[in-house]
Amino acid sequence: MSCCFTSIWLEGNIASGKTTCLEYFSKTSDIEVLTEPVSKWRNVQGCNPLGLMYQDPSRWGLTLQTYVQLTMLDRHVLPMSAPIRMMERSIYSAKYIFVENLYKSGKMPEVDFAVLSEWFEWIIKNIAIPVDLIVYLQTSPQTCYERLKQRCREEEKVIPLEYLESIHNLYEDWLIHHKSFEVPAPVLVIPADHDLKKMLHQYEENREKILMAHC
Numbered sequence: 001m002s003c004c005f006t007s008i009w010l011e012g013n014i015a016s017g018k019t020t021c022l023e024y025f026s027k028t029s030d031i032e033v034l035t036e037p038v039s040k041w042r043n044v045q046g047c048n049p050l051g052l053m054y055q056d057p058s059r060w061g062l063t064l065q066t067y068v069q070l071t072m073l074d075r076h077v078l079p080m081s082a083p084i085r086m087m088e089r090s091i092y093s094a095k096y097i098f099v100e101n102l103y104k105s106g107k108m109p110e111v112d113f114a115v116l117s118e119w120f121e122w123i124i125k126n127i128a129i130p131v132d133l134i135v136y137l138q139t140s141p142q143t144c145y146e147r148l149k150q151r152c153r154e155e156e157k158v159i160p161l162e163y164l165e166s167i168h169n170l171y172e173d174w175l176i177h178h179k180s181f182e183v184p185a186p187v188l189v190i191p192a193d194h195d196l197k198k199m200l201h202q203y204e205e206n207r208e209k210i211l212m213a214h215c
């Protein structure tokens with residue numbers, strides 16, 4: 001990243017509290033927050049690829065993940081409007097966690113995985129995607145399951161605990177155990193099973209580390 005700008009990715013399981021965390025930091029001047037474009041994934045020209053993927057992952061996984069890849073790339077290349085950018089997830093976790101999960105669980109055909117992989121490799125080779133720090137909200141799958149039910153997003157009602165366990169294991173292998181894929185920046189782990197009050201306290205405790213990521 002250039003000397004004037006800092007780029008931070010906020011990573012974590014589904015319903016781990018990423019949006020809530022970003023909402024908190026969005027009140028800080030000098031920070032620009034980019035949430036995941038979930039509304040686009042639920043409505044592209046009147047179609048709902050997120051809902052279709054949960055109904056029939058083998059048929060619609062490629063469709064959703066192609067669109068996720070495009071919309072995340074669009075986020076990554078947006079010119080920065082503040083010295084610090086905090087962005088929800090990344091094109092890397094889209095590939096290393098969600099595409100990987102579909103493929104490994106047998107729900108994405110090999111040819112779909114190959115096409116997405118070639119696209120991903122081309123993108124990271126040819127387009128600069130800067131990152132200075134990855135903040136990982138580390139939760140238990142059970143916590144996410146409870147928060148997911150509480151949030152009650154229509155498309156996600158079919159998600160079983162086992163799905164969140166798979167996503168959790170892929171995140172842990174990537175960001176904690178360094179067992180799967182390249183990690184493109186240092187990782188700050190924030191335990192995130194706590195209630196909101198304690199989480200806000202932890203965000204304060206980590207504020208300096210996050211804001212000074214580039215130094």
Ligand SMILES: Nc1ncnc2c1ncn2[C@@H]1O[C@H](COP(=O)(O)OP(=O)(O)O)[C@@H](O)[C@H]1O
Nearest residue numbers: 014015016017018019020147151194195196199
């Ligand atoms: N620390 C917390 N304790 C309890 N509930 C939380 C906490 N953080 C977030 N939530 C709630 O859990 C749900 C998922 O949080 P959200 O921030 O949308 O997660 P994500 O963006 O990671 O999917 C929301 O209903 C939110 O209000």
Ligand SMILES: Nc1ccn([C@H]2C[C@H](O)[C@@H](COP(=O)(O)O)O2)c(=O)n1
Nearest residue numbers: 013014015036038068093094098156
């Ligand atoms: N590459 C991706 C990214 C996200 N999703 C799904 C998972 C959730 O249902 C939804 C948004 O995630 P959240 O911000 O709530 O953690 O999108 C996916 O399938 N593939």
